[in-house]
Amino acid sequence: MSVWPAYAEIRFADYGEDFDPSVERTEMERGVPKQRLLNTDVLQTIEASVQFRSAQAVEDFERWYFIDVKRIGWFSMEHPRTGEPINARFRNGRIGRLQPLNTLFRFAKRDLVIEYVRAPQ
Template identity: 40%
Template sequence: MAALPAYVDVLLDGYSEEFDSGVIKSEMERGLSKYRVGQSRVVMTVAVNLAFESADDGNSFDDWYFNQIKRIGWFDWLDPRTNARRSVRFKDGALGQLQPMSGGFGLSKRSATLEYLR
């Protein structure tokens, strides 16, 4: 299986996690609603900023994204919060904007949202 390349740094700035609870709510005629678990596993989404230390690293990442995982493939990623290795993919196969952080794209970042089943 592919892995997020070692030259890609995950910035903690902009890092956030959320999930869909997978709970089904049934309205009652009287009293409180009833809840039940609708799915045993939930989809976790993780918003990250990926940093590249050179223009070559940014170009290599584009090559990895388009040719190795083909935009929708699964890859291994080291979760910085738990230090657990997870099998993730880019949500909707999409990446965010590439933003230069220095002249000539010597340092740049790109936003992305990862998803996995918990």
């Protein structure tokens, strides 16, 4: 399995987490709606900006994305908030639009969404 590249730095200024709780809700004719769990595991998402400190890092990341991950593959990485190892992938295989942060792409970023399966606690 491929590993998240060290030169792709996750920026915490644009960071967010969310998950699908995997719950089915049924409205009742009277009274409180019923709810039930659909799955024990949930799909967690991490929305983040990834910063590159050189034009070469931008090229290396694209090469890693196309060749190693093959756009939809899984990769291992350290969870940005907890430091726990996770196996993740890019949601819908997208890595977001490349945005220069200064001239000649010496600094650049991509806004992307990473997803992984979160096991029950």
